[in-house]
Amino acid sequence: MRFRQVHLDFHTSEKIDKIGSKFDPDQFKAALKAGHVNSITLFAKCHHGWMYYPSIMFEMHPGLDFDLLGAQLEAAHSIGVDTPVYLSAGFDEKIAVSHPEWVYDDKSHSHAAPDTYNKAGYHIMCMNTPYLDYLLDQVREVCERYESINAIFLDIVEVRPCYCRSCMKSLMQRGKDPNDDDAVMELAEHVYANYVKRVRETLDSIRPGIRVFHNGGHIRHGRRDLAFANTHLELESLPTGGWGYDHFPVSAAYVRDLGMDYLGMTGKFHTTWGEFGGFKHPNALRYEMSLNIANGAKCSIGDQLAPDGHMDPATYELIGYAYSEVEQKEEWVDNVESVADIALFSNEAYINIMGGYTKETINDAGVARILLEGKYLFDIVDLESDFLKYKIIILADNILLIPQLSDKLDEFVKHGGKILATGISGLEQDNSFRYDLGAKFVDESGYKPSYMHPMFKYDDVSDTDYVMYSDGYIAECTGEMLAEAVKPYFNSTREHFCSHFHAPASGERIGCGMSMGSDGIYIAWKVFEDYALKGSLILKRMVCFALDALLNDEKTLKTSLPQQGVSTLMRQNDRFILHLLYAVPTKRGENVEVIEDLVPIYNVDVSLKLGADI
Numbered sequence: 183m184r185f186r187q188v189h190l191d192f193h194t195s196e197k198i199d200k201i202g203s204k205f206d207p208d209q210f211k212a213a214l215k216a217g218h219v220n221s222i223t224l225f226a227k228c229h230h231g232w233m234y235y236p237s238i239m240f241e242m243h244p245g246l247d248f249d250l251l252g253a254q255l256e257a258a259h260s261i262g263v264d265t266p267v268y269l270s271a272g273f274d275e276k277i278a279v280s281h282p283e284w285v286y287d288d289k290s291h292s293h294a295a296p297d298t299y300n301k302a303g304y305h306i307m308c309m310n311t312p313y314l315d316y317l318l319d320q321v322r323e324v325c326e327r328y329e330s331i332n333a334i335f336l337d338i339v340e341v342r343p344c345y346c347r348s349c350m351k352s353l354m355q356r357g358k359d360p361n362d363d364d365a366v367m368e369l370a371e372h373v374y375a376n377y378v379k380r381v382r383e384t385l386d387s388i389r390p391g392i393r394v395f396h397n398g399g400h401i402r403h404g405r406r407d408l409a410f411a412n413t414h415l416e417l418e419s420l421p422t423g424g425w426g427y428d429h430f431p432v433s434a435a436y437v438r439d440l441g442m443d444y445l446g447m448t449g450k451f452h453t454t455w456g457e458f459g460g461f462k463h464p465n466a467l468r469y470e471m472s473l474n475i476a477n478g479a480k481c482s483i484g485d486q487l488a489p490d491g492h493m494d495p496a497t498y499e500l501i502g503y504a505y506s507e508v509e510q511k512e513e514w515v516d517n518v519e520s521v522a523d524i525a526l527f528s529n530e531a532y533i534n535i536m537g538g539y540t541k542e543t544i545n546d547a548g549v550a551r552i553l554l555e556g557k558y559l560f561d562i563v564d565l566e567s568d569f570l571k572y573k574i575i576i577l578a579d580n581i582l583l584i585p586q587l588s589d590k591l592d593e594f595v596k597h598g599g600k601i602l603a604t605g606i607s608g609l610e611q612d613n614s615f616r617y618d619l620g621a622k623f624v625d626e627s628g629y630k631p632s633y634m635h636p637m638f639k640y641d642d643v644s645d646t647d648y649v650m651y652s653d654g655y656i657a658e659c660t661g662e663m664l665a666e667a668v669k670p671y672f673n674s675t676r677e678h679f680c681s682h683f684h685a686p687a688s689g690e691r692i693g694c695g696m697s698m699g700s701d702g703i704y705i706a707w708k709v710f711e712d713y714a715l716k717g718s719l720i721l722k723r724m725v726c727f728a729l730d731a732l733l734n735d736e737k738t739l740k741t742s743l744p745q746q747g748v749s750t751l752m753r754q755n756d757r758f759i760l761h762l763l764y765a766v767p768t769k770r771g772e773n774v775e776v777i778e779d780l781v782p783i784y785n786v787d788v789s790l791k792l793g794a795d796i
Contacts (some may be wrong), residue, residue, distance in 0.1 A: 183221070183264075183393075183414055183443050183445060183480050184220045184221035184264050184480065185220070185475075185480045185481055185508055185509075185512050185515075185516070186217075186218055186219055186220045186221065186481055186505040186508055186509060187219070187220075187221040187222065187223065187264075187445065187480065187481060187482040187483070188214075188217065188219050188221070188222045188223070188482070188483055188484075188485055188501065189222075189223045189268075189335075189447060189482050189483070189484045189485070190222055190223060190224060190225065190485050190486070190487050191225075191455060191456065191484060191485065191486035191487065192225040192228055192234065192486070192487045193228040193229045193230060193270075193456065193486075194228055194230060194232070194243060194245075194489050195230060196230060196232065196243065196244050196245065196276075198245055198489045199245040200245060200489070200490060201234075201243050201245040201246040201250070201489055201490070201491070202234075202246055202248065202250040202253075202489075202490065202491035203490050203491065204488075204490040204491050204492040205250060205253060205254075205490075205491030205492070206492070207253060207256070207257040207260075209492065209493060210254065210257045210258075210493055211257050211258075211260065211261050212493075213493035213494075213495065213497075213498040214258065214261065214263055214493075214498070215261065216495070216498040216499060216502050217497075217498035217499075217501035217502045217505055218501070218502050218505035218506050218508075218509050219263060219498070219501065219505065220262070220263055220264060221263060221264035221265070221266065222254075222258055222263055222264070222265060222266075223265075223266045223267070223268050223335055223482075224251055224254045224255065224258070224265055224266075224267055224268065225251065225267075225268050225487075226251055226267050226268060226269050226320070226324045227240075227268070227269040227270050227274075227320060227324075228243075228270055229270045229273040229274070229275060229304050229337075229338075230243075230275050230276060231270075231273075231274040231275050231276030231277055231278075232244075232246075232276065233320070234246060234250045234251045235249045235250065235251040235252055235324075235327065236248075236249055237323060238323065239319055239320075239323055240319075240320060240323070241276070245489075250491060251267070251328070252328065255328060255330055255331075259330060264332070264333075265330070265331065265332075266331075266332070266333035266334065266335050266393070267324060267328070267331050267333070267334055267335065268334075268335045268337065269317075269320055269321060269324065269334065269335070269336055269337075270337050270338065271307075271317055271336040271337055271338060271339045271396075272306050272307060272337060272338025272339050272340075273304040273305070273306065273307065273337070273338050274307055274313070274317075275304050275305060277307065277313065277316065278304070278305035278307065279299065281311075281312075281313070282299075283311065283346075283347060283348070284307055284308060284311040284312065284313040284346075284348075285305045285306065285307060285308065285346065286305070286306040286307060286308040286342060286344045286346055287308075287344060287345045287346040288343075288344075288345060289343070289345050289363075289366075291345060306338065306342070308344050308346050308348060308349065308373075309339075309373050309374070309376070309377040310344065310346075310348050310349050310352060310369075310373045311346070311348045314376075314377060314380065318380060318381065318384045321334065321336075321381065321384055321385065322384055322387075322388060325385065325388045325389055325392070326388055329389075331389075331392070332392060332393060333392065333393035333394065333395070333413075334385065334392065334393070334394045334395075335394075335395050335397065335416075336381065336394065336395070336396050336397065337397045338397070338398075339374075339377065339396045339397065339398055340374065340396075340398030340399070341367075341370050341371055341374045341398075341408070341539070342370055342374070343363070343366045343367050343369075343370040344366070344369075344370060344373070345360070345366065349366070349369060349373070352369055353365055353366065353369055356369070367539060374408075378396060378411040381394065381396070382394070382411075393413040393414060394412060394413055395412045395413070395414060395415065395416050396411060396412055397416060397418060399418050400418070400433070400542065401415055401417060401433060401436070401437055402530065402534060402540075403436050403528040403530035403531035403534065403546075403562065403564060404528060404530060404531025404532065404533075404534040404535050404564040404565070405531075405534050406440065406564070406566060409437075409440055409442065410442075412442075414442060414443040414444060414445075415437055415440075415442050415443075415444035415445075416444065416445050416447050416482060417430060417433045417434065417437060417444060417445065417446050417447060417479065418447045419433060419446060419447065419448060420447075420448050420449045420451070420454050420455070420484070421448065421466075421470065421767070421775050422449075422451065422452060422453055422454065422462065422466075422774050422775060422776060423449065423451070423453055423454025423455065424454065424773055426767075426775055427767045427775055427777075428547055428550065428551060429542075430446055430448075430470075430473060430474075430477070431473070431477065431550055431554060431748070432542075432546055432547060432550045432562065434446065434474075434477035434478070434479055435477070435520075435526070435550065435560060435561050435562040436528060436531075436561070436562040436563075436564075437479075438477060438478045438479075438519070438520050438561065439520075439561050439562075439563060439567055443480070444478075444479055444480070445474070445479050445480035445481060445482045446470070446473070446474035446477070446479040446480075446481060446482065447482040447483075447484065448467070448470045448482070448483060448484065449462075449483065449484035449485075450462055450467065450483055450484065450485055450497055450500055450501060451484065451486075452774070452776075453774060455484060455486075456486060457486070458486060458488070461496065461497070461500060462500070462776070462777075463776065463777060463778045464500055464503040464504070465765070465777055465778060465779065465780045466765075466776060466777035466778070467483065467500060467501070467503065467504040468503060468504045468507060468780070469763065469765045469777050469780065470504070471483075471504040471505065471507070471508050472507070472508075472761070472763050473748065473763060475508060475511060475515040475761075476515075476748065476750045476752075476761035476763060477520075477750060478515070478518045478519070478520060478752055481504075481505070481508055483501050483504070483505075485497050485501070514754065514759050515752070515754075515759070516754075517754060517755075518752035518753060518754045518759065519752065519753050520559070520561055520750065520751070520752055520753075521559055521738060521751040521752065521753050521758065521792075522559045522560050522561045522571070522572060523558060523559050523560070523572065523573045523574060523733060523736070523737060523738050524553065524558050524559065524560040524561075524572060524573065524574045524575075524576060524729065525560065525561050525562070525563040525567065525569065525571075525572040525574070525575050525576070526546065526549045526550070526553070526560060526561075526562045526563065526575075526576045526578060527563055527564070527575055527576065527577055527578075527581060527587070528543075528546055528562050528563065528564055529543040529545040529546050529578055529579070529580055529581065530542060530543045530546055531563075531564035531565070532580070532581050535564070535565060535584075535586075536584070544711055544714045544715065545578045545579045545580060545708070545710045545711050545714070546562065546578065546710075547714045548578070548709075548710035548711055548712070548713040548714030548715075549576055549578050549710045550562075551713060551714065552710070552713055552721070552722050552725050552726070554748055555722060555745040555746070556722065556725070556726045556729070556745075557739060557740070557741050557743060557747070557749050558729060558737070558739075559738055559739055559749075559750070559751055563575075565586050565587060565590065569590050569591070569593070569594040569599065570593070570594060570597055570599070572594075572599065573599060573600065573732070573733060573736060574599065574600050574601070574602055574702075574729060574732050574733065575591065575594060575599060575600075575601050575602075576601075576602045576603075577601060577602070577603040577604070577607035577608050578604055578605075578607060578710045579604050579605035579606070579607055579708040579709070579710050579711050580605060580606060580607060580708070581603075581606075581607040581608070582606060582607070582609055582610070582611070583608065583609065583610050583611075583616055588610075588616060591616075591617070595617060595701050600701065600702040600703075600732040601617055601619065601701055601702035601703075602702055602703050602705075602725075602728055602729065602732060603615075603617075603619055603702065603703075603704050603705070604704070604705040604706075604707065604708060604709050604710060605652075605653065605655065605705075605706075605707065605708035605709075605711075606655065608704065609623055615704070617699070617701035617702060618660075618661065618699035618700045618701040618702075619661070619697060619698070619699045619701060619702050619703060619704035620659060620660055620661020620662055620663075620694075620697030620698045620699035620703070620704060621657040621658065621659060621660060621661065621694055621697040621699070621704045621706070622657060622658040622660050623655065623657050624655070624656040624657055624658060624693065625655070625656050626653070626654075626655055626656070627653075627654040627655055627656050627667065627669070627692060627693075627706075629654065629669050629692075630651075630652075630653060630654065631649050631650055631651045631652075631654075631684050632649075632650055632654045632667060632668065632669055632692070632707075633647040633648060633649055633650060633667070633668035633669070634647070634648045634650050634665050634666070634667060634668065634695040634696070634707070634720070634724070635647050635648075635665060635666045635667075635668050635691075635695070636648070636664075636665045636724075637663055637664055637665055637666065638664050638665065638696075638727055640723055640726070640727040640730075641723060641726075642719075642723070643720065643723050643727075647668050647689075648718075648720040649684070649718075650695075650707045650709075650712065650721075651712050651715070651716050651718070652707050652708040652709065652711055652712035652715075653707065653708050654667060654706055654707045655706045655707070656692055656693040656706070657693050657694050657697070657704065657706050658693060658694065659693070659694035659697045660697070660699065661697050661698050661699035661700075662697060662698040662699075663694050663696075663697055664694075664695075664696040664697060664698055664703070664727075664728075664731075665694070665695035665696035665705075665724070666691050666693075666694060666695050667691065667692050667693045667694065667695040667706055668689065668690065668691055668692065668695075669690050669691075669692045693706065694706065695707070696724060696728065698728075698731065702732060703728040703731065703732060705724060705725070705728065709721045709724060709725060710725075713725075736791065737791070738751065738790060738791055738792065739751055739760070739788070739789075739790055739791075740787075740788070740789045740791075741762070741786060741787060741788045741789075742785075742786055742787040742788075743762055743764065743783065743786050743788075744764065744783065746764065746765070746766050747762060747763060747764040747783070748761075748762075748763040748764075749761065749762050749763075751790070758790070758792065758796065760788065760790070762786065762788070764780075764781070764783045765777045765779075765780055765781075766779070766781070
């Protein structure tokens with residue numbers, strides 16, 4: 183894949199006329215050149231259900247009178263720009279209106295209800311209906327018509343539990359109860375697997391091996407089967423559109439261990455997809471592209487073409503500001519692998535392995551935030567990862583041991599690896615620790631919040647009682663006591679409360695708060711969930727002390743880069759590439775994070791301990 187891509191949205195209502203009337207091949211090419219773009223995803227079909235070429239089987243947009251897709255393909259190829267082609271799969275509003283029986287329905291039976299057609303917005307299509315054949319015919323026609331296409335992007339598709347009439351009928355034919363949520367999810371998995379299988383068969387019947395990506399907005403940890411249904415991965419992550427600046431580093435830390443080519447996808451928009459006239463500050467886009475390549479990803483920036491087909495010069499000036507820098511650095515960021523001391527065993531992967539369904543977890547976000555701020559090199563792993571590459575495995579808050587995980591951790595510990603476990607993580611089914619973490623688990627503390635009194639010296643940690651907002655647990659120390667758990671006078675209730683929020687520490691010790699044994703360290707609170715929600719400084723200090731103690735001066739990277747900075751280390755054949763980034767997102771409005779200033783940081787100390795010649 184190319185490094186400097188644009189994803190050119192073109193979701194255009196049939197109520198708008200003169201589609202593409204201002205399209206000019208020379209102006210199109212000039213915009214791509216100004217943006218330093220070398221790949222652009224072009225539209226064959228949009229969410230409204232219209233085609234953007236003279237289709238034989240389907241309806242071209244009624245306001246279009248020429249082959250816009252073909253003209254764009256020809257113009258892009260004439261200057262060496264790659265052209266993946268987009269088809270909206272999960273949305274097709276034209277068909278949703280004419281075939282409401284093909285529309286997805288949720289458990290409350292509200293999604294496809296008649297009154298929803300009176301509101302602006304798209305309806306999701308169900309792939310367990312004849313709509314799938316309709317979609318595959320569109321994919322087939324596009325690939326047969328344009329031989330130059332080398333990649334297909336299919337949007338708004340994922341494992342989606344559906345309660346439409348077709349899915350309910352399928353469940354009953356299988357002898358399943360339509361009211362059984364597990365049975366509904368089992369069918370959803372089957373429907374999605376059939377969808378990706380039939381897409382692959384369709385593509386290979388025309389152009390064997392053509393690249394394809396099925397976009398569901400997030401790559402699920404622990405579901406490599408879903409990831410490998412694609413030929414490459416595109417990590418949709420618009421920081422200003424609700425994802426935030428923490429989302430991409432977490433996704434990338436997992437994906438980069440899969441061995442697949444991947445890119446990070448953001449947008450030029452001030453907020454999110456579909457916005458006309460909204461622009462990020464150039465520094466934000468520059469930072470986001472730098473964050474992509476620092477994590478081993480290629481880059482994609484979302485734009486939306488105006489109905490008249492004229493490429494907005496301001497947009498490509500903005501994109502060019504970021505991509506001119508990426509272009510200069512491509513030699514150093516292609517075909518790299520991350521160097522990491524620490525692996526977080528993904529909570530999201532754990533839930534998916536245990537038969538649950540989740541897209542993201544707050545615990546993983548809390549771990550990643552502490553590791554990024556502490557400048558620890560890390561990856562996020564699942565059961566298929568190679569644990570032996572790392573010095574520390576983090577089991578965050580909720581990871582009870584299962585046989586597959588225990589087997590891998592046994593081998594990891596046998597080879598000298600260390601474990602950091604928090605909350606109920608590391609416990610077997612009988613509530614005992616399998617590994618020597620210096621503690622014997624007793625029970626839930628029953629107090630929330632409770633307090634932690636440190637017995638360790640670290641940075642600005644004082645000799646006092648620190649409030650711990652999250653769920654806490656009682657454990658007896660069997661190793662080295664690093665912190666004590668302290669009870670409050672009482673939990674606040676209507677019968678007894680103190681002050682505005684919670685009762686103060688009573689001074690009574692109720693067990694160990696942090697302990698160290700031969701195999702690692704245990705912290706008796708869900709500190710990562712707590713950090714994601716509250717961001718209390720003592721949580722980070724506890725975790726950083728624990729990690730430093732376990733690394734025992736074998737930390738690969740040490741740097742004075744301020745806490746908001748991001749650092750990654752990549753290996754490219756026989757050379758190492760260190761990335762140091764610094765920007766401070768600011769929250770504006772209800773849910774928008776923006777970057778405007780890039781403040782220069784000087785005199786940053788860096789030391790690397792690589793165990794290899796440099």
